[in-house]
Amino acid sequence: MKRLPLLVLLLLGSLSVNALSVETYDFDQEKNLVKNYDFEGLGVHPWRAFSEDSSILFRVNIDQNESVTGNQSLVVEILGENRQSEVFLATGEFPVKKGQIFTFSLYAKTEKSREVVISVDKNYSKVDYGWKSIFIGTDWSEFSLPVYITEDGTAEIKINLRDASINGKVWFDAVRFYEEY
Ligand SMILES: [Ca+2]
Numbered sequence: 001m002k003r004l005p006l007l008v009l010l011l012l013g014s015l016s017v018n019a020l021s022v023e024t025y026d027f028d029q030e031k032n033l034v035k036n037y038d039f040e041g042l043g044v045h046p047w048r049a050f051s052e053d054s055s056i057l058f059r060v061n062i063d064q065n066e067s068v069t070g071n072q073s074l075v076v077e078i079l080g081e082n083r084q085s086e087v088f089l090a091t092g093e094f095p096v097k098k099g100q101i102f103t104f105s106l107y108a109k110t111e112k113s114r115e116v117v118i119s120v121d122k123n124y125s126k127v128d129y130g131w132k133s134i135f136i137g138t139d140w141s142e143f144s145l146p147v148y149i150t151e152d153g154t155a156e157i158k159i160n161l162r163d164a165s166i167n168g169k170v171w172f173d174a175v176r177f178y179e180e181y
Contacts, residue, residue, distance in 0.1 A: 031178040033094050038174055040070040046092045049076055053085035056164045066171050068107040068140050073173040082164035093123055093154035094177065104157050105144035106175040110136045111168035117160040120147045129155055136170065
């Protein structure tokens with residue numbers, strides 16, 4: 001019985017080393033325009049999930065057991081038997097100017113591999129500033145999209161989970177939208 005505390009200490013030690021190694025990546029967070037980009041607080045605000053199909057069942061939460069940075073991530077869970085409708089994840093709009101070049105990047109993983117579209121568009125219009133189809137797997141991976149602004153106004157980053165007939169959890173962490181100089 002005396003060996004148990006030592007074993008627990010060793011396990012805790014190895015966990016904290018792993019956590020440190022994924023936390024140290026080279027990026028200046030001052031450049032990041034995304035609010036709540038690493039989901040280390042209590043809530044999901046200002047992120048929101050929505051679908052134009054009101055029959056789709058999904059929920060958005062903070063997951064305290066999965067992360068790339070810190071200890072938490074954002075998780076979207078699609079539940080039940082759904083049609084192939086789209087579920088979007090989005091955050092607020094950013095003021096942008098014609099000619100600016102941004103990068104939109106994020107880390108993601110999922111319970112069941114799925115195709116997801118990441119994009120940046122001008123809200124309430126058909127103007128796309130960047131668009132990419134990505135394949136999210138069961139391990140954390142980083143994805144990135146170059147964004148070219150062609151009009152003054154606002155832009156919004158969007159994540160389209162596309163096929164709500166594939167249910168399960170999809171996690172996101174370390175989301176960035178920053179200008180390239
Ligand atoms: Ca995090």
